[in-house]
Amino acid sequence: MDTKGHSFLDRVFNILKDETADEVPLIQFKHPKELEEILSNDLDISINVDDKELENSVRKILQYSVKTNKVTFRNQLYGPMDPYGLAGTWIAEAFNTSQYTFEVAPVFTLIELKMIEHILKLFGIPGGDGIFSPGGSVSMLYALVAARFKKFPEVKSKGMQKLPEMTIFTSEDSHYSIIKAAHWLGFGTESVISIKTNSSGQMIVNELNKAIERQLGLGKYPVFVNATAGTTVLGAIDDLEAIASVCKKYDIWMHVDACWGGGLMLSATLRKRLQGIQFADSISWNPHKMIGAPLQCSIFLLKEKGLLHEANAAAAQYLFQQDKFYDVRYDTGDKSVQCGRKIDSFKLWMMWKARGDIGLCKVMDHVMSISEFCLRSIAEREGFRLVSDTLQCPNICFWYIPVFMRKREENDEWWALIHKITPKLKELLTLSSRLMIAYTPLRHHKNFFRLAFTFHPVLEENHVLEILKSIEECGEMVNTDMV
Amino acid sequence: MDTKGHSFLDRVFNILKDETADEVPLIQFKHPKELEEILSNDLDISINVDDKELENSVRKILQYSVKTNKVTFRNQLYGPMDPYGLAGTWIAEAFNTSQYTFEVAPVFTLIELKMIEHILKLFGIPGGDGIFSPGGSVSMLYALVAARFKKFPEVKSKGMQKLPEMTIFTSEDSHYSIIKAAHWLGFGTESVISIKTNSSGQMIVNELNKAIERQLGLGKYPVFVNATAGTTVLGAIDDLEAIASVCKKYDIWMHVDACWGGGLMLSATLRKRLQGIQFADSISWNPHKMIGAPLQCSIFLLKEKGLLHEANAAAAQYLFQQDKFYDVRYDTGDKSVQCGRKIDSFKLWMMWKARGDIGLCKVMDHVMSISEFCLRSIAEREGFRLVSDTLQCPNICFWYIPVFMRKREENDEWWALIHKITPKLKELLTLSSRLMIAYTPLRHHKNFFRLAFTFHPVLEENHVLEILKSIEECGEMVNTDMV
Numbered sequence: 001m002d003t004k005g006h007s008f009l010d011r012v013f014n015i016l017k018d019e020t021a022d023e024v025p026l027i028q029f030k031h032p033k034e035l036e037e038i039l040s041n042d043l044d045i046s047i048n049v050d051d052k053e054l055e056n057s058v059r060k061i062l063q064y065s066v067k068t069n070k071v072t073f074r075n076q077l078y079g080p081m082d083p084y085g086l087a088g089t090w091i092a093e094a095f096n097t098s099q100y101t102f103e104v105a106p107v108f109t110l111i112e113l114k115m116i117e118h119i120l121k122l123f124g125i126p127g128g129d130g131i132f133s134p135g136g137s138v139s140m141l142y143a144l145v146a147a148r149f150k151k152f153p154e155v156k157s158k159g160m161q162k163l164p165e166m167t168i169f170t171s172e173d174s175h176y177s178i179i180k181a182a183h184w185l186g187f188g189t190e191s192v193i194s195i196k197t198n199s200s201g202q203m204i205v206n207e208l209n210k211a212i213e214r215q216l217g218l219g220k221y222p223v224f225v226n227a228t229a230g231t232t233v234l235g236a237i238d239d240l241e242a243i244a245s246v247c248k249k250y251d252i253w254m255h256v257d258a259c260w261g262g263g264l265m266l267s268a269t270l271r272k273r274l275q276g277i278q279f280a281d282s283i284s285w286n287p288h289k290m291i292g293a294p295l296q297c298s299i300f301l302l303k304e305k306g307l308l309h310e311a312n313a314a315a316a317q318y319l320f321q322q323d324k325f326y327d328v329r330y331d332t333g334d335k336s337v338q339c340g341r342k343i344d345s346f347k348l349w350m351m352w353k354a355r356g357d358i359g360l361c362k363v364m365d366h367v368m369s370i371s372e373f374c375l376r377s378i379a380e381r382e383g384f385r386l387v388s389d390t391l392q393c394p395n396i397c398f399w400y401i402p403v404f405m406r407k408r409e410e411n412d413e414w415w416a417l418i419h420k421i422t423p424k425l426k427e428l429l430t431l432s433s434r435l436m437i438a439y440t441p442l443r444h445h446k447n448f449f450r451l452a453f454t455f456h457p458v459l460e461e462n463h464v465l466e467i468l469k470s471i472e473e474c475g476e477m478v479n480t481d482m483v
Numbered sequence: 484m485d486t487k488g489h490s491f492l493d494r495v496f497n498i499l500k501d502e503t504a505d506e507v508p509l510i511q512f513k514h515p516k517e518l519e520e521i522l523s524n525d526l527d528i529s530i531n532v533d534d535k536e537l538e539n540s541v542r543k544i545l546q547y548s549v550k551t552n553k554v555t556f557r558n559q560l561y562g563p564m565d566p567y568g569l570a571g572t573w574i575a576e577a578f579n580t581s582q583y584t585f586e587v588a589p590v591f592t593l594i595e596l597k598m599i600e601h602i603l604k605l606f607g608i609p610g611g612d613g614i615f616s617p618g619g620s621v622s623m624l625y626a627l628v629a630a631r632f633k634k635f636p637e638v639k640s641k642g643m644q645k646l647p648e649m650t651i652f653t654s655e656d657s658h659y660s661i662i663k664a665a666h667w668l669g670f671g672t673e674s675v676i677s678i679k680t681n682s683s684g685q686m687i688v689n690e691l692n693k694a695i696e697r698q699l700g701l702g703k704y705p706v707f708v709n710a711t712a713g714t715t716v717l718g719a720i721d722d723l724e725a726i727a728s729v730c731k732k733y734d735i736w737m738h739v740d741a742c743w744g745g746g747l748m749l750s751a752t753l754r755k756r757l758q759g760i761q762f763a764d765s766i767s768w769n770p771h772k773m774i775g776a777p778l779q780c781s782i783f784l785l786k787e788k789g790l791l792h793e794a795n796a797a798a799a800q801y802l803f804q805q806d807k808f809y810d811v812r813y814d815t816g817d818k819s820v821q822c823g824r825k826i827d828s829f830k831l832w833m834m835w836k837a838r839g840d841i842g843l844c845k846v847m848d849h850v851m852s853i854s855e856f857c858l859r860s861i862a863e864r865e866g867f868r869l870v871s872d873t874l875q876c877p878n879i880c881f882w883y884i885p886v887f888m889r890k891r892e893e894n895d896e897w898w899a900l901i902h903k904i905t906p907k908l909k910e911l912l913t914l915s916s917r918l919m920i921a922y923t924p925l926r927h928h929k930n931f932f933r934l935a936f937t938f939h940p941v942l943e944e945n946h947v948l949e950i951l952k953s954i955e956e957c958g959e960m961v962n963t964d965m966v
Contacts, residue, residue: 005566005837006940012570013496016577032813035589043597045832048839054567057836058574061590068579068587075587078823081579083488084537087495089576091541093777094499096551096564103913104551104558106518107544114526134617134779137821145667159671160643176799180820183795184628186669188642233801288823294576296617296825312666316659318716318923323903323930325910330515337663338620340561340771342779349528353540354488356531420806427808430586440801447806457489 008051015055019062025433026070028063035064066436071456071463072470075436077232077260079454082292082363088350089294092343099132099341100319100333102326109330112345115352119285120301122265123258124278129308130301131335132344136259137177139284139300140226142337144168144181146282146302147224147253149311156311160186167215168192170226171203172443173236175257178226197443200390201236203227205243212250224253229274230261233442233450234388235395237261240276248279256280259298261393263290266357267364273392287348290394291363292455297344308335363455367394371453374464381468382406383475387448394453399446400425400475415446420483422447425475434470491534498538502545508916509553511546518547549919554939554946555953558919560715560743562937565775565846571833572777575826582615582824583802583816585809592813595828598835602768603784605748606741607761612791613784614818615827619742620660622767622783623709625820627651627664629765629785630707630736632794639794643669650698651675653709654686655926656719658740661709680926683873684719686710688726695733707736712757713744716925716933717871718878720744723759731762739763742781744876746773749840750847756875770831773877774846775938780827791818846938850877854936857947864951865889866958870931877936882929883908883958898929903966905930908958917953 018024030038042057049057066073069080092108102109116130133139148155152163166187170178172194182192193215196207212222225247227238240256247254256277262285264270265277277283283301287293302308313334320334333341352360371394378384378398383406387397399418408414422439426449429435438450451467453459501507513521525540532540549556552563575591585592599613616622631638635646649670653661655677665675676698679690695705708730710721723739730737739760745768747753748760760766766784770776785791796817803817816824835843854877861867861881866889870880882901891897905922909932912918921933934950936942 005570008570008837009566009573012573016574020577030589032585032589032593032810036593039590039593042836043593043832045597045601045835046840048837048842051837054833054837058833061594062574062578064590065578066580066587066589076581078579078581083492086577086579087488087491090492090495090573091499091545093572093576094503094569095545095548096561096569096777097549098559098561098778102515103919104549106513106515106549107522107547110515110519110522110526111544114528118528134621134825135821135823137823138617138621141667141820155669155671156666157671157673159665159674160669161646161648161671163644165644175822176797177822179797180795182642183639184624184668184820186638186643188638188640188644190640191642286823294579295581295823312663314659314662318921318925318933321906321923323906325906325913327515337624337667338618339658339660340618340620340769340778342617349526350537350541352528354491354531354534354537357529359531423804423806423808430808436586438801440804442801450801 008054011055015058015062019059020067020069024067026072026436027066027430027433029430030064039064071459072435072467074451074467075438077289077452077454078295080292080456081294082351082455083457084350084354085293085347088347092346097343099343100331100339102330103324105343108343108346109332111349112332115345115349116299116301119299123283123301125280125283125301125303127305128301128303129305130299131308133298133300134296134338135298136175136257136284136286137180139259139298140177140181140257141184142300143255143282143284144185144224146307146311147255148185150253150307151223164221166191166223167220168224168226169195169208169211169222171195171197171228171231171238173197173201173231173234174226174228175232175259197236200388201231201234203238203243205239205246208243208246212246212252222250222252224255227254227256229256229258229277230393232260233395233440234397235260235393235452236390237273237392240274240279244276244279253281254279256283259284259286260289262286263364264393266291266360267368268361270364270368290367290454291360293348293351297348312337367453367455370459370461370464371396373461374451374453377464377468383472384468387445396451397448399448400471402475402478404479417480417483419446421478422449424478424483425471428474428477429470432474434474435467491537494538498541498545502542503550503552507550509555509919510549510913510916512913513547522547554942555918555950557934557950558921560772560935560937561778563775563939564777565834565938566940567833567837568776568830571830575829580826582826583814583822585813586807588826591826591829592815594832595815598828598832599782599784602782606766606784608763608784608786610788611784611786612788613782614791616781616783617779617821618781619658619740619767619769620663622742622781623660623664623740624667625783626738626765626767627668627707629790629794630738631668633736633790634706647704649674649706650703651707651709652678652691652694652705654678654680654711654714654721656680656684656714656717657709657711658715658742680719683871684714684717686721686726688722688729691726691729695729695735705733705735707738710737710739712739712741712760713876715743716878716923717880718743718876718935719873720756720875723757723762727759727762736764737762739766742767742769743772745769746847747876749774749843750851751844753847753851773850773937774843776831776834780831795820850936850938853942853944853947854879856944857934857936860947860951866955867951870928879934880931882931883954885958885961887962900963900966902929904961905932907961907966908954911957911960912953915957917957918950
C-alpha cells in the first residue's frame with residue numbers, strides 16, 4: 001500500500017482559488033456533445049494519470065463548471081455558501097463519519113440533537129423531534145410516512161392494501177416532490193389533490209375546505225395537507241393559520257413545506273409571515289437554500305416526540321445493540337430511513353456558532369432587503385413587468401418586454417412571442433456569461449423570469465442594477481427571426 | 484454584508500492536521516451526559532463567537548470525535564478515505580452544485596454519466612442505467628420502486644391498493660434496509676419473506692424456491708428477490724447464478740445488494756465471487772465502504788435503460804423545461820426521487836482517474852490479502868474461535884475466549900457468559916482507545932466480534948497482529964465480576 005494522493009490535498013486550495021477567482025467567468029457554456037468532445041480524455045477513467053495530469057484535468061473540469069459563487073448565478077434557489085458552512089463541511093468530510101450511533105459519532109450526535117432542539121424552538125414546536133435528511137424531497141417522504149403511520153400504525157407491518165383510500169392536499173404551486181412521494185409510498189399520484197392558488201400563489205383555503213368535503217363525500221380518507229411556506233416559483237407563503245384551522249377541524253396531518261421559506265424564521269421581523277407554522281405536525285426546512293449552508297443541509301421536524309423512531313425503527317441487532325455499555329438512547333440512527341448518514345448538522349452548527357441568532361437574522365434581513373430593492377427597481381423600470389407584486393420570499397418574477405414589442409396589442413400571438421423570447425433571452429445571457437437566471441411558465445402565465453436571492457457575502461444593490469442592465473441589453477438583441 | 488469567515492477556511496488545514504495527527508488517540512470516550520457537560524458552552528449556538536473561540540470549540544469537538552482514519556477503527560464497514568476522494572469531495576463542496584440539470588452542472592452531469600457507464604460495464608450490464616443515491620438504503624428504495632413499476636406501471640398514478648398482494652424475498656442475514664423500504668413503499672414489513680441461510684451466511688436457494696412456491700400457493704404475487712453480495716456481518720455472497728435461475732423461472736425482479744461486496748468487482752481475481760451478478764435487474768454498490776470513497780458515495784444500477792426515468796419523472800416545468808436551448812436529454816435529474824442532489828460522482832471520478840482500473844484492483848487485492856492474513860492468524864491463535872472460516876468479503880467474525888473460560892464445558896451458561904464478555908471486552912478496548920470493533924449476535928450465535936477491512940493507506944499485517952494483541956490483553960482483564 002502507498003500513501004499516494006496525500007500531497008494532492010495540498011493542491012486543492014490553489015486549484016479552488018484560481019478557478020473561482022473574480023476574473024473567472026460565471027460560465028463558459030458548451031453544448032453537451034461539444035463538451036464531451038473537449039473533455040473526452042479528461043473524463044476517461046480506465047487509465048490512471050499522475051498528480052500533475054490529474055490537476056490539469058480537474059482544472060479543465062472546473063473551468064467548464066458553473067461558478068455558483070458569483071452574484072450573477074441566479075439560476076436556482078441556492079448560491080454561494082457561507083464560508084463557515086464550507087469550513088464545517090470540509091471538516092466533516094475529512095472526519096468521514098456516519099451519524100447512526102453515539103459510539104462512532106459522539107459529538108456529532110450531540111450536535112445534531114442540539115441543532116434540532118434549537119430549531120424546534122425557533123419554529124415554535126419545542127419538545128418535538130427531528131432529523132437531518134438528504135434533501136427536501138426526502139423530508140417530504142418522511143412527512144407522509146409519519147402522517148400515515150400516526151393514523152394507521154398497522155401500515156408498517158401490513159402495508160397499504162387494507163387501508164382506506166387516502167387523499168393528500170397541496171396547492172397547485174407547491175413543489176413536485178409530493179408527486180414523487182405519493183408514487184413511492186404507494187398512495188399513487190392521483191391521490192394528490194391540487195388546490196387552486198390566488199394570484200400571489202397562495203393556496204385558496206376555501207378551495208381546500210371544499211376539496212376535503214368532496215373527498216369525504218367520495219368515501220376517501222383525507223390524511224395530509226401540505227402547506228407551502230415559500231413556493232418554488234413565486235415564493236408565496238400559504239395562510240398557515242387558516243390551513244391549521246382546516247386541518248384541526250377535519251383532524252388531518254398538517255405539514256409545512258418550508259424548505260425555501262423557512263429561512264425567514266431567523267429574522268425577528270420576517271418570521272411573522274409564517275405565523276401559524278407552530279400548529280404544524282411536521283415541517284421541512286432546507287438551510288442549504290436561503291441562508292447559504294452547503295448542499296445538502298435539510299431538516300425534517302415533527303411536533304410529536306418519539307413518532308419518528310416508532311415509525312422508522314427496524315432495531316438492527318448488529319448496529320443498535322441494546323447491551324452496549326453506554327446509554328443507547330443516544331443511538332439516534334434508527335429514526336432514519338437511511339443507515340449510513342452524513343454529518344449534515346455540523347456545517348450548520350459552524351454557521352450558527354460563528355454568527356449566532358443575531359447574525360443569521362442579519363443575513364436574512366439583508367437577503368430580503370436586496371429583494372425588495374430588486375422588486376421596486378423592476379416595478380419602476382420600463383420594459384419589465386411583474387408577474388406578482390407580492391413579496392413574501394426573496395423571489396421576483398417578471399417578463400422582459402423588448403422595445404419592439406412594447407406598443408403592440410397584447411393578444412394571444414403577442415404572448416406566444418413573449419413565451420419564446422424569454423428562453424431566447426436566457427440563452428443570450430448564458431452564452432455571454434452575464435447572468436444565469438431561471439424561467440418558467442406557471443398556470444396561465446407564459447414563460448417569465450424568476451430572480452431569487454439567497455445568502456451572498458458581497459451582493460449589494462448595485463449588483464441588482466447590473467443584473468437588470470444585462471437583461472435589458474441582451475433583451476434588445478432578441479428579434480423575431482431568432483425565436 | 485461582510486466577508487466574515489473566509490479567513491477561517493485557511494485554518495481548516497491546520498486544525499485537521501493537528502487533530503488527526505499520529506499521536507492523537509483513536510477515541511477519548513465520554514458517556515453522553517458527561518460529554519454534554521464538557522461541551523456545553525461549545526455546543527450552545529445562540530450567542531456568536533469570534534474566529535479564535537470558534538477554532539477552540541471546533542478543536543474540542545474533534546478531540547472527542549472518533550478518528551476513523553486510524554488502523555484501529557474497525558467499528559463499521561468504512562474507514563479512512565482515499566485522499567483523492569477527499570480532494571474530490573472538498574472541490575465538489577466548494578463548487579456547491581446540484582446535480583439535476585445540465586445547465587447548472589454541465590461537467591458534473593457528464594461525469595455522473597461516464598462513471599455509471601464505466602461501472603455498468605464492470606458489473607456486466609452495459610447499456611443499462613443508473614444514478615448516484617444518498618446511500619444504500621435509498622438505493623434499496625429505488626430498486627423496489629423500479630421492480631414494482633415494471634410489473635405494475637399503474638402503481639405510479641393509482642397506488643398500491645388495487646394491486647395484488649406482493650411478496651419480497653431476502654435472506655435472514657441481509658441488510659435491514661429492505662424492512663424499512665417495505666414499510667415506506669407501502670408493501671408492509673410482513674411482505675418480506677426471510678429465507679434461511681447456511682452456516683457461511685448465504686441464502687439457501689432451495690429454501691427460496693420453496694418460499695416462492697408457498698407464496699404462490701397463498702395467492703400472493705412474488706415481485707422481488709434481494710440477493711446479497713456481502714452480508715453486513717459475515718460478508719457472505721449469495722449464489723447469484725442460482726438465484727438468477729430462480730428469478731428467471733418465476734419471472735421475478737432480481738436485485739443484488741452489493742453495497743458492501745461490490746468492491747470485489749474491481750479485482751480481476753476476486754470478481755468471480757459475484758458470478759451471476761450480470762443477470763441482475765438492478766444492483767446497488769456503495770464505493771464509500773470497501774474502497775474508501777468519502778461518505779456518501781452510493782450507486783444504483785439497472786439493466787433496463789429508461790425505466791428509472793419513466794418510473795420517477797414528474798416533469799416539473801420550472802426545472803425540466805422542454806424549450807431549453809440545449810439537448811434536454813442531458814437534464815438527468817428527473818430520474819431521481821430527489822430534487823437537489825449532491826455531486827457524489829466527482830469524488831469517485833477523482834479516485835478512479837488517479838488510480839485507474841489497475842490501481843483500484845490493487846487496492847481491493849490488498850484489502851483482501853490483509854483479511855486473509857487476519858483470518859489465518861485468528862484460526863491459529865489460542866483463545867480465538869472463528870464463527871465461519873469462509874472468507875468471501877473482508878469480514879472476519881470470531882469470539883475471544885479468555886483463559887479462565889477455555890477449559891470449561893461449553894454449555895448454555897458458558898455461552899451466556901461469552902455473550903456478556905464480548906460487549907464488556909469491547910468496552911475495555913474502546914475506553915483504552917486501543918480498538919473500536921463491532922460485535923453482534925447472529926441467529927443462534929451469541930455475541931461475537933466482526934473485524935472488517937476496507938481501503939487504508941498504511942494498514943499492513945503487523946497492524947492486524949497489534950489488533951489481535953489488544954483483544955487478548957483486554958480480554959484477559961475481563962472477569963465474571965464485571966459482567
